[in-house]
Amino acid sequence: MAEILTLSETSRPRPEGQWKAKLSRAFYEKPTLAVAKELLGKYLVVRHPNRILSGKIVEVEAYVGEDDPACHAAVGLTDRNHIMYGPGGFAYIYFIYGMYHCLNFVTEQEGFPAAVLIRGLEPVEGVEEMKRRRDHRSLSGLANGPGKICQALGIDKTFYGLELTGTRIWVEDRGEKRPAITHSSRIGVAAGKEKPWRFYVPKSPGVSKDGKKR
Numbered sequence: 001m002a003e004i005l006t007l008s009e010t011s012r013p014r015p016e017g018q019w020k021a022k023l024s025r026a027f028y029e030k031p032t033l034a035v036a037k038e039l040l041g042k043y044l045v046v047r048h049p050n051r052i053l054s055g056k057i058v059e060v061e062a063y064v065g066e067d068d069p070a071c072h073a074a075v076g077l078t079d080r081n082h083i084m085y086g087p088g089g090f091a092y093i094y095f096i097y098g099m100y101h102c103l104n105f106v107t108e109q110e111g112f113p114a115a116v117l118i119r120g121l122e123p124v125e126g127v128e129e130m131k132r133r134r135d136h137r138s139l140s141g142l143a144n145g146p147g148k149i150c151q152a153l154g155i156d157k158t159f160y161g162l163e164l165t166g167t168r169i170w171v172e173d174r175g176e177k178r179p180a181i182t183h184s185s186r187i188g189v190a191a192g193k194e195k196p197w198r199f200y201v202p203k204s205p206g207v208s209k210d211g212k213k214r
Helices: 034-039 127-134 148-154
Strands: 041-048 051-065 091-096 100-106 114-125 169-173 182-184 199-200
Touching: 034 051, 034 114, 041 114, 041 148, 051 127, 051 148, 100 148, 114 127, 114 148, 114 199, 127 148
Parallel strands: none
Antiparallel strands: 041 051, 041 169, 051 114, 051 199, 091 100, 100 114, 182 199
C-alpha cells in the first residue's frame, strides 16, 4: 500500500548533496508502454527561480503513434503536436477546456510520435507553494489529476519543448523500490478508450479521483 504523506514529511527542504540520478535521454527513447510503467515511483522535479517543487509520479497514460485514435498524432503532424515527432526526452504541453495545462513526456525515436501523460503525483517538496498556486488548503486532492499537477507545479506553455534532462524540469530516480502497479483503460477519451494504457499505483492518494472508481 502506498504511504500517505503527512504535511511534515512533504515540507522538508531538499538536503544539500541529496540529488539523485536524473533520468537520461535514453530512458525516454524506449517503447512508450515501458517508459510509462517505469515512470511510476520516480520523482518529477520543477525548478523555479527560488523554489524546487517535486512529487512522486503515481499515475500515467500512454499515447502511441498515429494509429492510436486517442493520440494527438492521430491527425498527423500539426503545429500543436510537432514536438511528438522529435526524439524522446522533451516536454509536450497542451491546453484543454480553456483553463488547464497538461504535461506529457515525448517518448520513442525521432519520427514516431508518442508520449506519456502525467496524471497523478504525491506532492513531496514545496507543498505549501503548491497549495498557494492552486488556492487549495489541504494535501488531499492537491495533484491528483493532470490539470492539477500543472497548476501546483507552475507548469505552463513556456515548458513546451524543454529537455527533460535540463535544469528546469526533469525526473529523478531516488533509488526506491519499484512500487506495485496496475492498469486500466484510459480516462476522459472517447476513441481508443478500450486500450489498457493507464498505469497507476493502487490506493495512492495521488491517483486521480475518476481513476479510483475504476
